[in-house]
Amino acid sequence: MRWSARVSGAAFGAALLLGLLAALTEAVELTFELPDNAKECFFQEITKNTTSTLEFQVVTGGHYDVDVILEAPNKEVLYRKVKTQFDSHTFTATMDGVYSACFSNEFSTFSHKLVYMDFSVGDEPALPGIGEHTTVITQMESSAQEIHKSLNSVADYQTHHRLREAQGRKRAEDLNSRVLTWSICETVAVVICAIGQVLVLRNFFTERRPFTQFN
Amino acid sequence: MNTLAKILALVLVICVKLATPLYFHIGETERKCFIEEIPDETQVIGNYKVQLYDPRTGGFMPSSPGIGMHVEVKDPEDKTILSRVYSSEGRFTFTSHTPGEHVICLYSNSTKWFSGTQLRVHLDIQVGEHAIDYANIAQKEKLSELQLRVRQLLDQVEQITKEQNYQRYREERFRQTSESTNQRVLWWSLSQTCVLLAMGAWQMKHLKSFFEAKKLV
Numbered sequence: 001m002r003w004s005a006r007v008s009g010a011a012f013g014a015a016l017l018l019g020l021l022a023a024l025t026e027a028v029e030l031t032f033e034l035p036d037n038a039k040e041c042f043f044q045e046i047t048k049n050t051t052s053t054l055e056f057q058v059v060t061g062g063h064y065d066v067d068v069i070l071e072a073p074n075k076e077v078l079y080r081k082v083k084t085q086f087d088s089h090t091f092t093a094t095m096d097g098v099y100s101a102c103f104s105n106e107f108s109t110f111s112h113k114l115v116y117m118d119f120s121v122g123d124e125p126a127l128p129g130i131g132e133h134t135t136v137i138t139q140m141e142s143s144a145q146e147i148h149k150s151l152n153s154v155a156d157y158q159t160h161h162r163l164r165e166a167q168g169r170k171r172a173e174d175l176n177s178r179v180l181t182w183s184i185c186e187t188v189a190v191v192i193c194a195i196g197q198v199l200v201l202r203n204f205f206t207e208r209r210p211f212t213q214f215n
Numbered sequence: 216m217n218t219l220a221k222i223l224a225l226v227l228v229i230c231v232k233l234a235t236p237l238y239f240h241i242g243e244t245e246r247k248c249f250i251e252e253i254p255d256e257t258q259v260i261g262n263y264k265v266q267l268y269d270p271r272t273g274g275f276m277p278s279s280p281g282i283g284m285h286v287e288v289k290d291p292e293d294k295t296i297l298s299r300v301y302s303s304e305g306r307f308t309f310t311s312h313t314p315g316e317h318v319i320c321l322y323s324n325s326t327k328w329f330s331g332t333q334l335r336v337h338l339d340i341q342v343g344e345h346a347i348d349y350a351n352i353a354q355k356e357k358l359s360e361l362q363l364r365v366r367q368l369l370d371q372v373e374q375i376t377k378e379q380n381y382q383r384y385r386e387e388r389f390r391q392t393s394e395s396t397n398q399r400v401l402w403w404s405l406s407q408t409c410v411l412l413a414m415g416a417w418q419m420k421h422l423k424s425f426f427e428a429k430k431l432v
Contacts, residue, residue, distance in 0.1 A: 194414035
């Protein structure tokens with residue numbers, strides 16, 4: 001009875017520890033729209049000595065550029081980029097507190113941007129159960145871990161590829177609708193000009209004061 | 216062992232309160248939308264928490280049960296697939312049935328007309344294999360570590376395959392759009408030339424008959 005209580009206590013403790021670890025690692029990727037003359041800030045609470053990465057890419061809008069500022073809790077600027085299309089910045093937190101990543105489109109007057117952002121804090125949480133046997137890792141387990149890391153990078157490359165493709169595709173769709181609008185407008189303009197010219201010319205010759213010479 | 220468990224529990228409780236996911240501020244009447252471009256049959260789980268600004272302390276109240284959060288999810292064809300009002304803290308989940316851009320919009324169910332106080336929204340959106348809870352699966356199906364790891368790898372590979380398939384579908388759409396633009400430009404230039412020639416001919420004919428009627432020609 002005592003032994004089983006001990007085991008359950010240990011299991012509970014281990015589960016809590018793992019839950020604790022899971023609670024300290026976050027990775028959020030968001031794609032949001034940044035209207036013109038707007039600034040959007042995202043805040044994340046980071047503990048000291050945690051390696052974090054901020055990654056962003058502008059998907060659509062204008063010249064595909066945005067201003068980025070990453071600030072520490074004491075308002076110290078850790079990273080600043082002006083009119084950049086995409087970048088990735090890894091940093092280690094030197095103090096506990098709330099770090100902020102701000103994206104600004106204040107320099108643009110009419111183009112709103114679609115921005116992809118990935119703010120990941122800490123390492124990926126380990127699978128439940130793996131953390132308990134940290135002393136001996138079999139070759140099978142370490143190979144599986146390698147495969148997992150490679151698949152993570154494959155997924156990462158896929159995300160970047162998807163963003164680039166989305167950029168190209170939206171540009172193409174934009175161009176397509178613009179060509180249609182432009183061709184209709186131009187045809188209408190040509191017709192109006194032609195009819196207008198004839199009407200104006202007719203007007204010259206129907207006035208009471210006759211012109212003595214042709215234009 | 217029991218005291219250790221108690222200490223760990225205490226630390227965990229403290230850390231759960233401190234370890235908050237990403238947060239941002241919105242006005243009470245403001246609407247914030249996020250776009251997720253996902254393949255079909257992909258599960259998306261969103262965890263959120265809303266805090267109301269407390270003017271007395273100048274900070275945000277730790278929990279504000281009065282506010283409700285309206286979550287609206289639209290699929291690529293602009294059809295609403297989820298539209299519900301949740302409490303101030305909770306999670307929403309949906310599975311995509313068509314590949315493409317899904318728009319997740321959040322706004323509070325405040326009835327004010329003008330922008331009221333600020334709201335702090337903690338948000339965490341997990342897509343695909345990140346949305347799977349492996350602890351739950353390990354417990355339910357009684358899998359060993361290696362089996363769980365293999366299950367994770369299988370899920371990852373499945374998600375990668377779905378994404379590749381979606382990539383093929385998107386490339387097809389891109390190609391169709393480009394070919395349509397090509398066609399449109401060709402037709403436009405031909406019709407534009409025809410319209411110009413027709414207008415020119417009509418102008419000449421009309422003016423000739425006009426001047427003949429005026430006895431100037």
